Amino acid sequence: MTWTDLQTALAADGYVASDDLSVALHLSLTLGRPLLLEGAAGVGKTQLAASLAAQRDTRLIRLQCYEGLDAAQAIYEWNYQRQLLTIRAAAEDGETGKAVEERIFSRDFLLERPLLAALTQAEPPVLLIDEIDRADEEFEAYLLEILSEFQITIPELGTISAKAKPIVILTSNGTRDLSDALRRRCLYSYVDYPDRTTELAILNARCPGLEARLGAQIVGFVQKLREEELEKVPGIAETLDFAAALMGLGIADLTSDPAALQHTLSTLLKTQSDRAHITPEVAGRIAGRAA
Amino acid sequence: MSRVTKFAARDPGPAARVAGFMAHLRENGLRLGVSETDLALAALCEVDASQPAHSRQALKAVCTGCKEEVDRFDALFDSYWMDMGRVRQKIVQSPPAKGNDAVHSSRDGMGEDASGAGSANAPDGGDGAAESDGEGRLIATQVRNLMRKDLRDLVRPEDIAEAEAVARRLGAALRDRRSRRRTAARKGDRLHFRKTIRASLATGGEPVRLMRKHRPDRPRKIVALCDVSGSMTVYAQIFLAFLAGLMRSDATADAYLFHTRLVRITEALRDKDTMRAIGRMSLMADGFGGGSAIGPSLHRFAKSYAKRFVEGRSVVLILSDGYDTAPPAVMDAALADLKKRGCKIIWLNPLKGWRDYAPVADGMAAALPHLDLFRAANTLADLANLEREVTHL
Numbered sequence: 001m002t003w004t005d006l007q008t009a010l011a012a013d014g015y016v017a018s019d020d021l022s023v024a025l026h027l028s029l030t031l032g033r034p035l036l037l038e039g040a041a042g043v044g045k046t047q048l049a050a051s052l053a054a055q056r057d058t059r060l061i062r063l064q065c066y067e068g069l070d071a072a073q074a075i076y077e078w079n080y081q082r083q084l085l086t087i088r089a090a091a092e093d094g095e096t097g098k099a100v101e102e103r104i105f106s107r108d109f110l111l112e113r114p115l116l117a118a119l120t121q122a123e124p125p126v127l128l129i130d131e132i133d134r135a136d137e138e139f140e141a142y143l144l145e146i147l148s149e150f151q152i153t154i155p156e157l158g159t160i161s162a163k164a165k166p167i168v169i170l171t172s173n174g175t176r177d178l179s180d181a182l183r184r185r186c187l188y189s190y191v192d193y194p195d196r197t198t199e200l201a202i203l204n205a206r207c208p209g210l211e212a213r214l215g216a217q218i219v220g221f222v223q224k225l226r227e228e229e230l231e232k233v234p235g236i237a238e239t240l241d242f243a244a245a246l247m248g249l250g251i252a253d254l255t256s257d258p259a260a261l262q263h264t265l266s267t268l269l270k271t272q273s274d275r276a277h278i279t280p281e282v283a284g285r286i287a288g289r290a291a
Numbered sequence: 292m293s294r295v296t297k298f299a300a301r302d303p304g305p306a307a308r309v310a311g312f313m314a315h316l317r318e319n320g321l322r323l324g325v326s327e328t329d330l331a332l333a334a335l336c337e338v339d340a341s342q343p344a345h346s347r348q349a350l351k352a353v354c355t356g357c358k359e360e361v362d363r364f365d366a367l368f369d370s371y372w373m374d375m376g377r378v379r380q381k382i383v384q385s386p387p388a389k390g391n392d393a394v395h396s397s398r399d400g401m402g403e404d405a406s407g408a409g410s411a412n413a414p415d416g417g418d419g420a421a422e423s424d425g426e427g428r429l430i431a432t433q434v435r436n437l438m439r440k441d442l443r444d445l446v447r448p449e450d451i452a453e454a455e456a457v458a459r460r461l462g463a464a465l466r467d468r469r470s471r472r473r474t475a476a477r478k479g480d481r482l483h484f485r486k487t488i489r490a491s492l493a494t495g496g497e498p499v500r501l502m503r504k505h506r507p508d509r510p511r512k513i514v515a516l517c518d519v520s521g522s523m524t525v526y527a528q529i530f531l532a533f534l535a536g537l538m539r540s541d542a543t544a545d546a547y548l549f550h551t552r553l554v555r556i557t558e559a560l561r562d563k564d565t566m567r568a569i570g571r572m573s574l575m576a577d578g579f580g581g582g583s584a585i586g587p588s589l590h591r592f593a594k595s596y597a598k599r600f601v602e603g604r605s606v607v608l609i610l611s612d613g614y615d616t617a618p619p620a621v622m623d624a625a626l627a628d629l630k631k632r633g634c635k636i637i638w639l640n641p642l643k644g645w646r647d648y649a650p651v652a653d654g655m656a657a658a659l660p661h662l663d664l665f666r667a668a669n670t671l672a673d674l675a676n677l678e679r680e681v682t683h684l
Contacts, residue, residue, distance in 0.1 A: 188357075190355075
């Protein structure tokens with residue numbers, strides 16, 4: 001399978017990937033390296049993992065990172081309550097300490113969290129580590145062993161190696177510096193806002209039944225809108241919402257009804273100052289130019 | 292016409308060329324090791340390496356690590372692999388891209404590229420003092436300066452970056468260390484024995500549910516009031532940069548400007564775009580460089596904003612020279628009022644650094660009894676040095 005095959009296969013599943021991204025993804029699959037995706041919110045970084053899992057028909061294991069995420073939540077945890085009950089039950093049966101200890105620190109008593117789960121699958125799953133920049137730096141360090149060796153060391157059990165190497169995709173919005181050690185282990189791709197033709201292709205793939213004329217207008221409008229001074233530039237997710245809103249309201253032409261257009265802008269503009277900046281006049285002007 | 296570089300006949304082969312390319316990238320500041328060369332060769336085997344576009348994309352995925360590097364990669368690739376028939380063109384540094392502050396790549400490219408050269412948006416003011424009107428006014432005036440001054444001329448983004456570092460350190464020093472006591476918490480670092488034992492009663496004495504505890508953060512809020520009257524113009528650059536830095540590094544901080552009026556600038560300074568923040572601030576600081584009414588401004592602060600934003604854990608930072616036009620009794624009453632809210636008051640006076648300075652100005656003398664700390668500050672370094680003193684506050 002070459003990268004163009006991959007690109008076509010993803011497109012068939014409704015994900016239109018740029019050439020850069022397809023090559024990076026193809027290399028990550030063939031070389032078995034994690035892929036680090038950076039880019040603005042709403043350009044389809046997370047969706048790529050979902051589409052890839054759908055295309056390969058494997059499980060998608062998702063780890064959403066957040067501040068304060070620790071190993072117990074992300075990798076594994078001992079089932080303490082069950083261990084306690086087993087000790088108590090064993091004491092009544094008169095079992096000796098050593099045997100009980102071996103039993104309670106076995107795989108049966110391990111609660112799998114996403115990262116360990118990803119390594120124990122029989123089929124290689126897609127592991128999505130979402131918004132890694134939100135997690136703390138210590139957590140990044142935990143990841144290093146997993147990402148380079150695909151193994152997890154549990155002090156009581158020893159090292160667990162992956163049965164099938166998972167396909168790892170990391171996404172980042174750049175709210176914090178990632179360490180060089182982490183970047184070195186990954187292939188990198190910067191996902192940018194799509195150009196006009198790509199965005200139109202995405203729109204057609206995602207919203208079947210959209211009229212060609214309206215589709216072109218929507219894409220033109222959003223592309224022009226991105227050139228305005230906005231706090232939060234609308235991504236592809238917003239474009240799709242916008243298209244869905246217009247279709248739902250039965251609007252066939254952006255320039256026909258300025259008031260309705262203004263109502264649907266809530267799908268594109270997500271801050272108060274952006275709303276204030278794009279007045280009905282401005283929106284009408286952009287729509288007129290885009291048409 | 293193929294623009295692909297013609298390599299010498301004695302060239303040892305593709306691997307050496309790729310190694311040469313890696314060295315070329317390394318010289319241009321990309322951080323790449325031996326294993327990346329290995330990976331690059333492996334990557335080239337996976338794509339159709341005879342197609343320049345494909346190898347470009349493959350090498351890009353392997354060799355870059357942040358957005359800046361992605362942006363520079365094409366030029367670097369061309370200069371190594373595609374320099375056949377190339378007209379030697381002067382590389383013009385592209386203007387900084389329209390800032391999208393929502394996404395910053397998490398790593399600066401190379402140090403020298405990161406911030407660009409010089410600043411286009413501020414006149415070169417020598418050591419920064421040249422902006423003043425040269426009269427050396429150091430007395431309080433009652434005239435309200437109606438001339439609008441664009442603060443963007445005074446504050447440069449580099450200053451803010453530096454001030455941000457200082458403000459962050461100062462903020463960290465001011466903020467209480469964490470409390471010594473531990474309180475119950477769902478995700479604590481230690482076991483809460485008393486609660487665990489109590490909870491174990493419900494399960495027949497087995498400690499099935501483990502309770503935890505941690506040390507809670509006890510943050511201190513910084514409230515900064517900056518005097519921008521005529522007599523302070525010279526120091527405004529430092530202090531405004533400091534305020535902007537403080538706002539950026541500390542989400543709970545609060546900032547005000549005053550001359551003859553008091554303006555809250557917290558919201559304006561929180562703007563993600565640095566220069567736009569300063570621009571908004573200058574619109575609000577209408578009357579900058581005019582007369583000073585410190586007492587009445589502080590009084591107004593104590594009566595209005597302080598009720599909402601100042602509490603026992605606050606530190607009120609006043610940046611002013613203390614030359615007041617109002618009677619000292621007003622200042623006395625205002626600070627006494629403020630003090631009643633239980634906050635600490637720090638007064639930073641740029642004049643205190645002078646050799647024979649004594650706080651004899653009426654306003655300053657009236658203020659002194661209420662202050663927890665009275666220090667000199669007219670440069671960023673002075674502000675940085677405060678760090679040690681405020682820890683003991």
